[in-house]
Amino acid sequence: MNNLNSIIIEGNLVRDPLFRSTAKGTPLCTFSIASNRFYKQDTGIENEVSFFDVESWSKLAESCYNLGHKGRGVKVVGRLKQDRWAGPDGKQRSRVSIVAEHIEFRPEFKREESDQDDPSEAGASENAVTEDIAEMASVAF
Structure with missing residues (x-):
């Protein structure tokens, strides 16, 4: 019988993912995440x-390599x-790492380029983006 070994963690990618293949051609993607705890x-x-x-x-490795980049928010199961x-x-050495079974990337919000002359309209759209980001930050995955 297998013992329980499960982890869920959220954080941001520390650097761009590294993609490589094993000798048999199996894709492997490695990356590091930083997880913050406030108290x-x-x-x-x-x-x-x-x-x-x-x-x-x-396939999960290929997706991580294509979607991940430094700073992007991620949830790993x-x-x-x-x-x-x-x-x-x-001397004996050891390292503990996480083998991902499921990964969700946080949505990215891109600022829309506009050639509007009215700065009040541009400010309004920036406020809307900021409000959307604040709303998404309050929603748990």
């Missing part, structure tokens, strides 16, 4: 940032995997 402290609100390595395989090896100095 109250006596001096105010504190921010704790954690970084996680993620790997995705096959997967499992933890521990790699172990002996370092050059003979």
Whole structure:
């Protein structure tokens, strides 16, 4: 019987994804995400940032490479995997990473280029975009 090994994490890509293939030709995409945690402290609100390595395989790897880029928000559902090896100095090393089973990218909002002469109209559309972003940020995946 398998034990439970499941993780859900949200964050932003730290850098552009790296795409490669195994010797047998299976696509593999690796990337890192930063996940923020805010909490109250006596001096105010504190921010704790954690970084996680993620790997995705096959068609999911191709999608991650095509859709992902530095700074893009992402939600990863997967499992933890521990790699172990002996370092050059003979000491045992280990690393825990996330193997993605499902990935959702946050929507991206692009500013519309307009050649309007009235700056009040341009400001109104910027406010609408800002309100849309604030609304999306309040909605959980």
